Amino acid sequence: MTLCSPRITRVALLTPCQLMEQGFERLLEEMADIRLSWCMESVTEASLRLITSPVEMLIVVISAHQAECQRHLQLIRALRRTRPGMKIVVILDVYIPYFLQLLAEQNVDGILSQHEPLEQLRDAISQVAEGGFTAVPGLRGLCLRS
Secondary structure, eight states: OOTTSOOOOEEEEEOSOHHHHHHHHHHHHTSSSOEEEEEESSHHHHHHHHHHOOOSEEEEEEOTTSTTHHHHHHHHHHHHHHOTTSEEEEEESSOOHHHHHHHHHTTOSEEEETTSOHHHHHHHHHHHHTTOOEEOGGGTTSSOOO
């Protein structure tokens, strides 16, 4: 962890998938200092809860098959304006180059694949919690900060 980055202890998860929710609950249980504060299924619920919530990191699972991709992006934009210090990690099922570019423009702290092994997801979340940026290996060169 860098001296200028505050310690991440509380994480919120936005996912419509119960299996992803359960997987992240277990994954975060393995991490010493980080705990899952709450989980939401809808962007509307996330918007309301994040206004007053003391979470330091938001993990957003976005599926290309969801109709709410644009709403997820609007939420991320709003958080960047209102909570610029919040860490945001986006987990995607499919990479759409234009959507990746839009995420990069919002300076998200991590872009990962839901197809990665759990150990790699855990390591990536730890890296973001320590103030770093992370992306799956194939994305590091695509218009994203390194």
